[in-house]
Amino acid sequence: MSIYETLNPMQQEAVCHTEGPLLILAGAGSGKTRVLTHRIAWLIDEKGVNPWNILAITFTNKAAGEMRERVDDIVGFGSEQIWVSTFHSACVRILRRFADHLGYERNFVIYDTDDQKSVIKEICKRLNIDTKIYKERALLSAISSAKNEMIDAKAYALNVSGDFGKQRIADVYGEYEKVLYKNNAMDFDDLLVKTVEVLRNNEDVLNYYQERFKYIMVDEYQDTNTVQFRLVSLLAGKYRNLCVVGDDDQSIYKFRGANIYNILNFEKEFSDAKVIKLEQNYRSTQTILDAANSVIRHNKGRKEKTLWTANEVGDKIVFHQYQNEYDEAYQVVEEISRVVSQGKAHYNDYAILYRTNAQSRVLEEKFVARSIPYKIVGGINFYQRREIKDILAYLKTIDNGRDDLAVRRIINVPKRGIGMTTLNRVIEYGEARDMSFFDALECCDDIPRIGKTGEKIKGFVNMIEVFRAQSEYITLAELLTNVLEETGYIKELEEEDTEVAQGRIENIDELMNKIVAYEEEEEEPTLSGFLENVALVSDIDSLDEAEDYVMLMTLHSAKGLEFPYVYMCGMEDGLFPSYMTIVNDDPEEIEEERRLCYVGITRAKKRLTMTYAKSRMVRGSTQYNMLSRFVKEISPELFDLGAKPEKTKQESRIQRPSDFSRKQTTKVATAYGKAFQVNKAAALDYTVGDMVRHIKFGVGTVINIVDGGKDYEVTVDFEKSGVKKMFASFAKLKLID
DNA sequence: TGTCTATGAATTTTT
DNA sequence: TTCATAGACA
Numbered sequence: 001m002s003i004y005e006t007l008n009p010m011q012q013e014a015v016c017h018t019e020g021p022l023l024i025l026a027g028a029g030s031g032k033t034r035v036l037t038h039r040i041a042w043l044i045d046e047k048g049v050n051p052w053n054i055l056a057i058t059f060t061n062k063a064a065g066e067m068r069e070r071v072d073d074i075v076g077f078g079s080e081q082i083w084v085s086t087f088h089s090a091c092v093r094i095l096r097r098f099a100d101h102l103g104y105e106r107n108f109v110i111y112d113t114d115d116q117k118s119v120i121k122e123i124c125k126r127l128n129i130d131t132k133i134y135k136e137r138a139l140l141s142a143i144s145s146a147k148n149e150m151i152d153a154k155a156y157a158l159n160v161s162g163d164f165g166k167q168r169i170a171d172v173y174g175e176y177e178k179v180l181y182k183n184n185a186m187d188f189d190d191l192l193v194k195t196v197e198v199l200r201n202n203e204d205v206l207n208y209y210q211e212r213f214k215y216i217m218v219d220e221y222q223d224t225n226t227v228q229f230r231l232v233s234l235l236a237g238k239y240r241n242l243c244v245v246g247d248d249d250q251s252i253y254k255f256r257g258a259n260i261y262n263i264l265n266f267e268k269e270f271s272d273a274k275v276i277k278l279e280q281n282y283r284s285t286q287t288i289l290d291a292a293n294s295v296i297r298h299n300k301g302r303k304e305k306t307l308w309t310a311n312e313v314g315d316k317i318v319f320h321q322y323q324n325e326y327d328e329a330y331q332v333v334e335e336i337s338r339v340v341s342q343g344k345a346h347y348n349d350y351a352i353l354y355r356t357n358a359q360s361r362v363l364e365e366k367f368v369a370r371s372i373p374y375k376i377v378g379g380i381n382f383y384q385r386r387e388i389k390d391i392l393a394y395l396k397t398i399d400n401g402r403d404d405l406a407v408r409r410i411i412n413v414p415k416r417g418i419g420m421t422t423l424n425r426v427i428e429y430g431e432a433r434d435m436s437f438f439d440a441l442e443c444c445d446d447i448p449r450i451g452k453t454g455e456k457i458k459g460f461v462n463m464i465e466v467f468r469a470q471s472e473y474i475t476l477a478e479l480l481t482n483v484l485e486e487t488g489y490i491k492e493l494e495e496e497d498t499e500v501a502q503g504r505i506e507n508i509d510e511l512m513n514k515i516v517a518y519e520e521e522e523e524e525p526t527l528s529g530f531l532e533n534v535a536l537v538s539d540i541d542s543l544d545e546a547e548d549y550v551m552l553m554t555l556h557s558a559k560g561l562e563f564p565y566v567y568m569c570g571m572e573d574g575l576f577p578s579y580m581t582i583v584n585d586d587p588e589e590i591e592e593e594r595r596l597c598y599v600g601i602t603r604a605k606k607r608l609t610m611t612y613a614k615s616r617m618v619r620g621s622t623q624y625n626m627l628s629r630f631v632k633e634i635s636p637e638l639f640d641l642g643a644k645p646e647k648t649k650q651e652s653r654i655q656r657p658s659d660f661s662r663k664q665t666t667k668v669a670t671a672y673g674k675a676f677q678v679n680k681a682a683a684l685d686y687t688v689g690d691m692v693r694h695i696k697f698g699v700g701t702v703i704n705i706v707d708g709g710k711d712y713e714v715t716v717d718f719e720k721s722g723v724k725k726m727f728a729s730f731a732k733l734k735l736i737d
Numbered sequence: 738t739g740t741c742t743a744t745g746a747a748t749t750t751t752t
Numbered sequence: 753t754t755c756a757t758a759g760a761c762a
Contacts, residue, residue, distance in 0.1 A: 059752065060752065087752075088752060113751080132746090223752090253750080253752085255749075256750080256752075355749070355750080356748080356749060356750075357749085357750085358748075358749095415738090417739090419739080420738085421738080422738095536752080554749090554751095555750080556749090557750090557751085578750085581749085592750095593749095593750095596750080617753080618748085618753095619748060619753060619754080620753040621753090
């Protein structure tokens with residue numbers, strides 16, 4: 001009779017428990033989205049809660065979109081009143097109203113990773129920090145982690161306690177904050193941090209949102225970081241109707257600040273919390289679940305749960321071993337092609353998952369060669385492409401002249417003959433007067449030693465101002481057209497007349513489509529609105545399920561998705577789990593990789609295939625990896641007979657040249673030519689996994705061998721002295737039998 | 738100023 | 753292998 005009767009008892013309990021804190025531990029495929037949507041319906045239909053008072057937070061736009069759709073279906077009237085959004089967009093929405101409480105303008109811009117990097121780079125230059133010692137990336141991630149833990153620049157500086165490295169980070173952090181503030185910009189972390197700040201410092205604002213969001217639900221709770229936890233706690237502080245759904249086994253974003261203790265300690269934080277476990281899986285076959293369970297069992301420090309299913313046992317896990325990554329890609333593509341051409345499946349029944357984006361290239365080649373439709377998720381985001389960033393920088397400049405980065409990006413793109421020398425003078429002038437870069441450009445007449453270039457600058461400034469004036473009365477699409485025409489951006493690309501340029505033009509066309517779509521969708525389209533939309537989306541959000549293509553993506557991107565047939569490629573120690581986690585020898589990192597493996601396995605509904613390549617080119621040199629430990633953790637009887645993973649040492653032994661495919665033979669030949677001079681061994685008499693003895697370091701296990709062309713680079717984990725990397729010809733390692 | 742070349746560096750995952 | 757940057761030169 002009612003929609004709730006289709007739920008199992010545990011799910012029903014989760015739906016009906018509406019008051020007070022609730023932790024739902026939902027295993028993979030246990031129908032958590034269903035529970036959430038039904039819970040919302042229950043709140044409205046049975047509890048008479050005003051849709052206006054409900055907030056549902058997800059992690060990705062895609063998840064938010066799906067949730068929105070399903071809620072609309074099930075709730076009907078009033079559903080548009082419910083806030084369904086991601087953490088970031090919810091925060092933006094709040095900040096657009098209250099950012100002025102923090103001294104920001106409400107039309108602040110959002111900096112993405114590239115923008116952040118440029119800021120850092122410039123700061124390093126200014127502070128004379130050698131970016132070879134303090135890498136931009138490292139600085140950024142230090143700042144980001146600090147923000148995630150809500151340590152501001154001041155607090156960070158107080159905590160350096162004489163550590164020189166930390167002192168530098170603190171300096172950069174402080175400058176970084178200043179630059180962003182000056183540019184009226186916030187980075188991703190700021191969106192969260194500043195929202196918490198607004199709520200904390202303004203009782204009336206906090207009160208408003210607490211009253212508004214009487215019922216709060218958070219999806220993928222295992223991936224929340226400390227700020228997000230704070231935010232949620234603040235919002236739920238008054239009514240305490242907080243329902244979080246997550247699976248500690250699927251926490252895979254620790255590197256990004258996700259705090260797994262948010263879920264593990266939920267019961268401590270909210271002592272009256274009700275905990276409900278959803279352990280029945282509706283997605284996968286028993287075999288796939290068994291495999292997933294047997295892998296994840298190796299992790300310590302998890303909430304014990306065992307997924308079960310009423311589904312059939314299903315096919316065995318398929319395992320294939322290949323010579324190299326070309327072979328692997330070729331065979332995988334062939335197999336998919338064969339099954340689809342027999343009419344037994346569609347392309348979009350398939351997903352190929354891998355650990356690193358770099359692996360997609362070879363696969364892509366084979367897909368193109370076989371002309372099979374495919375789609376790569378991730379890698380370089382559409383909005384990170386150069387041409388798109390350039391055009392967006394124009395739009396940003398038109399929208400908000402305070403964004404120095406955007407202005408600097410385009411001042412000489414396309415080339416207008418405004419070079420570094422001139423720029424530096426403008427910057428100097430602007431900084432002395434505490435003006436934005438664009439404002440400084442406007443008064444270029446007053447800047448000393450600008451000379452003839454001043455005219456060029458005026459031309460630029462004038463052009464932007466014309467655009468600004470136009471933007472008042474023309475549509476966004478028209479504005480974009482004008483920008484493309486007036487700047488000569490398209491013309492330049494057309495003249496270049498290369499394939500790459502053609503691709504760029506297509507991307508710009510795509511941007512045009514997006515802007516048109518935005519204008520059609522939105523009731524009151526604005527330039528700021530569009531830019532904001534753009535800032536918070538990623539590739540995976542725009543996937544169209546209706547189209548028939550094979551999906552290629554990293555294991556991370558696959559979270560939350562499901563496919564009938566899943567391939568997990570590159571099941572090699574050193575690739576998955578990644579080399580880094582093996583060398584760092586931090587059990588927690590290995591556990592995170594294992595959870596990633598668990599996520600991958602549980603994406604599959606009907607059949608899972610794992611593949612392994614004996615050798616693989618990684619950044620120009622050939623690696624020989626052992627079979628992934630995760631494959632070995634799956635009980636052998638779950639595998640397809642005859643395709644059982646080989647465990648003998650002989651299998652992973654280094655290949656002789658004759659074993660290489662044609663494509664690689666040439667490489668080996670050149671390697672041999674060089675090897676002749678450097679005395680590189682033709683083949684080593686030990687391999688990954690072997691015990692070896694070194695004259696100085698003693699006994700250890702070989703954990704990696706990289707063919708660097710000139711010589712083999714061998715990584716050994718010595719019992720006494722730990723992990724060392726060395727060249728084979730110098731190390732003179734002896735195999736111990 | 739812009740373009741070309743050489744050199745070096747890096748590679749895990751991304752809302 | 754590929755990208756990015758710095759330096760040399762037109």
